[in-house]
Amino acid sequence: MQNDFLSRRDEEKRMKEEGRIPPGQALTQKFPVLHYGPVPRFDEANWKLRVFGEVEQEKSWTWAEFQQLPTIRITTDIHCVTGWSKFDTTWEGPLFRDFFKLFDVKPSAQYVIAHAEHGFTANLPLDVLLEDDVLLAWKYNGEYLDPEHGFPVRLVVPQRYFWKSAKWLRGLEFSSEDKPGFWEQAGYHNEGDPWQEQRYGRR
Ligand SMILES: Nc1nc2c(c(=O)[nH]1)N[C@H]1C(S)=C(S)[C@@H](COP(=O)(O)O)O[C@H]1N2
């Protein structure tokens, strides 16, 4: 009879062989909580999600309005730069690609800066957000997000290290120039592709 430790090691090895775990990452079954600063309190009366910058017209959604948007559910793997990966996480919310149809961006918009509570930011090329697996998620495993995991809304960008998946999202700024975000300014890689192991340093 195999003990749990050994079967987990076998599982990890199998997954690596399948090419599902990026270089330098180890699997976790837990759901670690990782962020800088305190967990913000959700103040529904004053909450808005704003779209601004290189858009034809600024727009914002209240929580009630935002919850009317059509949603999808995706199951995907996530990878944190500190070395943990988690397989088969299930998220639900509007697909960014659909949300993007609700306003017009100027042709100059090439980057998006996600703005979260307490001034946290993360920058991404618009192209990356337009992939078919990027969500403005409000549910995890069928339940509303826990406050520490980003309630009411967080970005989920599975194809980048998870620091780009800003929790407590409050705004999306469209920009003609790239603007390194919170961790990017602190020395994390600007692109953060786990498959290329872009952890630290700009390029
Ligand atoms: N607003 C905000 N979002 C954030 C962070 C943060 O510090 N502030 N940390 C990021 C990092 S480094 C990771 S790994 C994930 C962790 O998400 P989780 O706590 O739901 O696992 O959130 C990301 N989103």
Ligand SMILES: [Mo]
């Ligand atoms: Mo992270």
